[in-house]
Amino acid sequence: MAKGWWFRFSFLAALVIGALMAVTPTFLNLKDDSSFPVKSKINLGLDLQGGLYMVLGIDFNKVYRDEVTGYARKTIATLKDIGIEATLGTLNTSDAKDPKHSIVIAKESDLEAARAKLKEFYAYPLRLTAEEGTTLTYGLGREFTKEIEDTALSKSIEVIRNRIDEFGVTEPEIVSQGSDRIVVQLPGVKDINRAKDLIGKTAKLEFKFVNDNIAPTALNEWLEKVKKAGIEYKKGERFSDYVRQINDTLRADLPAGNEIAFAKTVNKVTNDITNLEPYLVESTASLTGEELQEAVVRIDQQQNRPYVGLEFKPNGAKIFENITGANIGKRLAIVLDGNVYSAPVVQGRIAGGSAQITLGAGDYNATMTEARDLALVLRAGALPVELVFEEQRVVGPSLGADAIDKAQVAAAIGSLLVLAFMCFYYKLSGLIATVTIVLNVLFTIAILIGVGATLSLPGIAGIALTVGMAVDGNILIYERIREELAIGLTPFEAVRVGFEKAFWAIADANITTALAGICLLNFGTGPVRGFAVTLLIGICTTVYTSYFVSKVLFEMYVGNGERKKLSI
Amino acid sequence: MSTPKKYVDYVGMFKAAAFCSLLLIIGTVVMYFTKGINYGVDFRGGVEVQVKFKEKVALSELRDLMNEKKVALSQLQSIGDESQNEFLLKLETDKGDLNAVSTQVSTVLNEKYGENSYEILKNDIVGPKAGAELRTSAFKALAWAILAIMIYLALRFDYKFAPGAIAALIHDVTIIIGAFILTQKEFSLQIVAALLAIIGYSVNDTVVIYDRVREIEVSHPGLSTAETVNRALNETMSRTIITSMTVLGVSLVMLFLGGSVIHDFFFAMTIGVILGVYSTIFIAIPMTVIYEKLVAKKAA
Numbered sequence: 013m014a015k016g017w018w019f020r021f022s023f024l025a026a027l028v029i030g031a032l033m034a035v036t037p038t039f040l041n042l043k044d045d046s047s048f049p050v051k052s053k054i055n056l057g058l059d060l061q062g063g064l065y066m067v068l069g070i071d072f073n074k075v076y077r078d079e080v081t082g083y084a085r086k087t088i089a090t091l092k093d094i095g096i097e098a099t100l101g102t103l104n105t106s107d108a109k110d111p112k113h114s115i116v117i118a119k120e121s122d123l124e125a126a127r128a129k130l131k132e133f134y135a136y137p138l139r140l141t142a143e144e145g146t147t148l149t150y151g152l153g154r155e156f157t158k159e160i161e162d163t164a165l166s167k168s169i170e171v172i173r174n175r176i177d178e179f180g181v182t183e184p185e186i187v188s189q190g191s192d193r194i195v196v197q198l199p200g201v202k203d204i205n206r207a208k209d210l211i212g213k214t215a216k217l218e219f220k221f222v223n224d225n226i227a228p229t230a231l232n233e234w235l236e237k238v239k240k241a242g243i244e245y246k247k248g249e250r251f252s253d254y255v256r257q258i259n260d261t262l263r264a265d266l267p268a269g270n271e272i273a274f275a276k277t278v279n280k281v282t283n284d285i286t287n288l289e290p291y292l293v294e295s296t297a298s299l300t301g302e303e304l305q306e307a308v309v310r311i312d313q314q315q316n317r318p319y320v321g322l323e324f325k326p327n328g329a330k331i332f333e334n335i336t337g338a339n340i341g342k343r344l345a346i347v348l349d350g351n352v353y354s355a356p357v358v359q360g361r362i363a364g365g366s367a368q369i370t371l372g373a374g375d376y377n378a379t380m381t382e383a384r385d386l387a388l389v390l391r392a393g394a395l396p397v398e399l400v401f402e403e404q405r406v407v408g409p410s411l412g413a414d415a416i417d418k419a420q421v422a423a424a425i426g427s428l429l430v431l432a433f434m435c436f437y438y439k440l441s442g443l444i445a446t447v448t449i450v451l452n453v454l455f456t457i458a459i460l461i462g463v464g465a466t467l468s469l470p471g472i473a474g475i476a477l478t479v480g481m482a483v484d485g486n487i488l489i490y491e492r493i494r495e496e497l498a499i500g501l502t503p504f505e506a507v508r509v510g511f512e513k514a515f516w517a518i519a520d521a522n523i524t525t526a527l528a529g530i531c532l533l534n535f536g537t538g539p540v541r542g543f544a545v546t547l548l549i550g551i552c553t554t555v556y557t558s559y560f561v562s563k564v565l566f567e568m569y570v571g572n573g574e575r576k577k578l579s580i
Numbered sequence: 581m582s583t584p585k586k587y588v589d590y591v592g593m594f595k596a597a598a599f600c601s602l603l604l605i606i607g608t609v610v611m612y613f614t615k616g617i618n619y620g621v622d623f624r625g626g627v628e629v630q631v632k633f634k635e636k637v638a639l640s641e642l643r644d645l646m647n648e649k650k651v652a653l654s655q656l657q658s659i660g661d662e663s664q665n666e667f668l669l670k671l672e673t674d675k676g677d678l679n680a681v682s683t684q685v686s687t688v689l690n691e692k693y694g695e696n697s698y699e700i701l702k703n704d705i706v707g708p709k710a711g712a713e714l715r716t717s718a719f720k721a722l723a724w725a726i727l728a729i730m731i732y733l734a735l736r737f738d739y740k741f742a743p744g745a746i747a748a749l750i751h752d753v754t755i756i757i758g759a760f761i762l763t764q765k766e767f768s769l770q771i772v773a774a775l776l777a778i779i780g781y782s783v784n785d786t787v788v789i790y791d792r793v794r795e796i797e798v799s800h801p802g803l804s805t806a807e808t809v810n811r812a813l814n815e816t817m818s819r820t821i822i823t824s825m826t827v828l829g830v831s832l833v834m835l836f837l838g839g840s841v842i843h844d845f846f847f848a849m850t851i852g853v854i855l856g857v858y859s860t861i862f863i864a865i866p867m868t869v870i871y872e873k874l875v876a877k878k879a880a
Contacts, residue, residue: 059841067710202700205683401679402710404703411630411701411841418839425837426830433826469842470773473849476834477777480827481784484819487826488788491819517791520736521784527732528725528780536721537714543773547780 020564028451031458038461054461055183056199057468057542060416062409063199064207068168070192071398073108075164080152082305083137084113086323087130087150089365094129096122101147112141114149161191164397167388169194171397173278174349175210185466189537193402202406212399217301217390220293221335222343222355223270231290234262234272245285251276252350271295273345275352291352293345298335303328305365307390309383316376318383320369322390329365337361346389353389419472427453430483438490440579444565445486452482452550452557459549470543478550481521485558489514493580504573507566511559518559526551590813590861591806591869597862601751608758615761620768621704623718625711626654626671627682630702631689633665642667649688652681660840666701678705718772725776726750729783737790740875744867745786748859752782752852759851765844774845778852781827785820785860792816793868806869813865824857 036042038053058065084100091098101114117126123146130138130148137156142149152160165188172194176184185197201207238258245254259271266272270292277287306323324332336344336358343355356369369386371379431449434442456475460467493510501509529551532544570578621628639658646653652672659666671681682705689698706714726749734742753775760767792812796803803811831853835846 069709208679400707401705402707404705406700406703408699408701410632410699415839415841418837419834419842422834422837422839426833429829429833430826433829437822469845470770472842473773473777473845476830476849477780480781480823480830483826484784484788484823487819487823491816491822495815513795517788520791521787523736524729524732524783524787525780527728528776528783531724531728532721532776534721535717535724537717539769539773540718540721540776543776547777 017564017567020560021568024561024564027455031451031454034458034461035454038457052461052464054457055464055466056412056416057466057471058197058199058405058407058412059469059539060412060467061199062202062407062412063197064201065198065403065405065407066196066207066211066401067189067403068172068194068196068211069400069402070161070164070168070194071400072161072164072192073105073111074398075160076109076152076157077103077105077111079137079160080111080113080150083134083152084115084150085305087115087134087138090133091117091126091129094125096126096129098122098126101149104149110151112149112151114142114147117146117148120146163388163391165191165194167391168397168399170388171349172196172211174351194399195538200409202408208401208404212401216349217304218297218347219299220273220295220297220345220347221339222345223267223292223294224343226267226292231272231292234265235290237265238262245288251285255350266292269295273347273350273352275354289352291345291355293347293352297347298344299328299331301390303331304390307387309380309387310368312370317370318376318380319371320383320387320390322367322369324365324367326365329363332365332367333361333363336367346386348389354386415469419469423472423476427479430479434483434486438580440569441490441493441566444562444569445483445490447565448486448557448562449479449482451561452553453479455553455557456546456550459553460546463549465545465549466542467546468539468542470539471546474543474546474550477525477547478554481525481551482554482558484521485514485518485554486562488517489558489562490580493578497578497580502573503575503578504570506578507570511563511566515559518555522551522555587810587814588817589810591810591866593862594866594870597858597866601755601859601863604755604758605751608754608761611758611761615764617757617761617767618764619715620766620771621670621706621711622769623711623715623767625706625708627678628702628704629669629671629682629685629700630659631667631669631685631698632701633667633693633698635665635693635697636663637665637667637693639667645688645692646685649684649691651684651688678707714769718769722753722772722775722779725779729779733787733790737794740868740871741790741793743871744864745783745790747867748786748856748864749779749782751859751863752778752855755855756848756851760848763847765847768844770842770845771848774848774852777849778856781853782856782859785823785856786864788819789813789816789860789865793865805872809865809869813861820857820861824853828853 033050034052035054037046037048037050042048042053044051081103084103088098088100097118099116099118101116104112104114117123127140127148130140130150134150135153137153138150139153140148141151169186169188172186176186176198181198181201183199185195187195189195196211198207235258238261241261243254243257243261245251255272255274259266262272271294273291273293275289275291276285277289278284279286303325304322305325305328306321308321309318310321311318339358340360341358343357345355346353354369371382371386427449431446434445434449436442438445453475456478460471465471489510492514493506496506496509497503526548529544529547532540533548536544569575639656639662643653643656646656646669651669653669654672655668655670657668658664659668669685671685682703686700726746729749730742730746733745756775756778757767760771789812792815793808796808796811796815800808800811828850831846831849834842835850838846
């Protein structure tokens, strides 16, 4: 046997054991709580298991309009601060992608100073597009527009993620596509209208005071009581139902007008809730997101620390002034869609409509992330993003089940035919081919499970193509070996030369296909990408199994050259 | 190197093959403008509802019902065997809200048959904008894939190999689209995935033979290109036949036993496998010779 054979064989054996472990839960349909060390099963695409698929587009035109108007208002307030009187002009939306808003300066003598002030303060968000007498017209700054888009996208995803609990879905998928799309996949959900109602509505932001008169121990005792009553949150259930149940159970214990809300930490990859922190808050909101104009991350120059700056609308500013004045020292919880995000302490009475939320000291980057997340939440409630439903697909569970059943049977028959033919045509060597092809499919599925990719119908097509190419890889080698045997080489030599000569044909064929696969992954959407993923994985396993694995097996078969005849 | 027993002059058949292929391609183009592609909901945008009834419902009965209730039906067909009571409704969606149109179907069905008498197997709503974008992205992906293959072939082998391979790929894709126009089967994203699989398969076939051409060029430097190419084709023929037969076999089994969801996909695959072999042998490889002649003429 060739050098390093035992090493290569052990490597193969380890891979086979690993792959078998990976596919066991899928094929034996193990429950999540079984004692088997591997838990993850294959993710089936919606076309195979049924469910709801949605593509949501963000209506940026409305976002631009709101932003440019907001900034026009703000500039007037800024000018007032330096003693320049100005009034809001008109909004021009003739170009929906680039709306413009004008500002009219009251006195012509102020024009120069106003222009300078605006240039100094608003050079980034606004750009001067026209000037006529005392009327200055502004559009949004180019870079700022890009920032608005990014924020709107991540904000929308955040809001949608918050609401997924409402569907009772265990493996939702929410991802952005390009710069203005969000793809939401909810396996098992059929009620498209309810899903759309929930996802499409704007986020609800509330400010509620925290009741700190109750000791944290009391809060914990209540939650223990709830737990004893058998109320527990399980993944896949509605989170709001859980919170409602808790509050119903504790109705008699809680102080009147108070309720329990949670700050939840969610793993953004798996959507698992990793931590729940309870708060006792007032049931009615002191202020809602409607009164909020803007929330941005700013940097405190003196301490070099990020903070979140808030701007309220005129009416909101008054309310805010009153409630902060009356509740100094209390914590004001920021609640989005019923979940607590942060509860800063009111430091003093805040007049003028601008407030700051300072964050705890610590690592600059961590604070920055925290500030960004908080600003995102605040803006989600302040600036409604309109989501347009561009594409929806509902696949009933029985169509999915039927598709799997029939395709499985057909694939099994097809594979058996190929394997039987290989064994018939290449005899004992065909058996080696059979082993490598089976291993190829096993590895492909194991990797799909390992990387958490989704297997859909086009994905199955990718596997089908892979198997075709794997069979071809074997045939290429075998035909070569036959050729070499025909010109009189010994089996040992024929195998060696056959593998050597077939290598580049196999490699080139797979590399060209891989190149196509990479293009598809980059430029394709949805099903095309699904195809590309399985194809690329399949190419790796094909090169490994049809060349390296079959070589190991052949070397075992021909031994050290003492074999006189090869069954091929 | 053993000399094959039966030596076939594939290069000599190029003219006949090119004639057949041209006819098919021209046929496709003509049909494209006369019959048009039956784009599925993915590309066209619109609403498609697939329902399965528990009790027997006749196609005509359903059609009458939809007409009576003024549902903007553009096409109604039964799926699979009639006894399965499965129907596909395609709805006219030039105007109005796609959601409203989709809900209307279930409202009408509930009124007439009751909520539990049927099951919605599939309900697709694709906005016109999304449809157009899916179409562009799918074809862009196809075009890039072909381009990448061409560049690789040119760099890895020789410039003379690239045009033949690309011509064969475009040839295959065009004629399969022609088959879809002819049968008026629905052209959907799934079919694009099938086209991609076929491209992958066809190029695999071509590359294997190019590899042999190159090998013969090294071992028999004196041979003319036509002789080299013919020899490569003859030597690899047994492999070509066995491989394509196995792939074709699987494709046929999937076509007939795989169920309605993947039927069209494997319809494309089956035609593609046959076309792929044909175009490799009679178009892609011989074109290397033609290309070389053209280059020589230009140089002269």
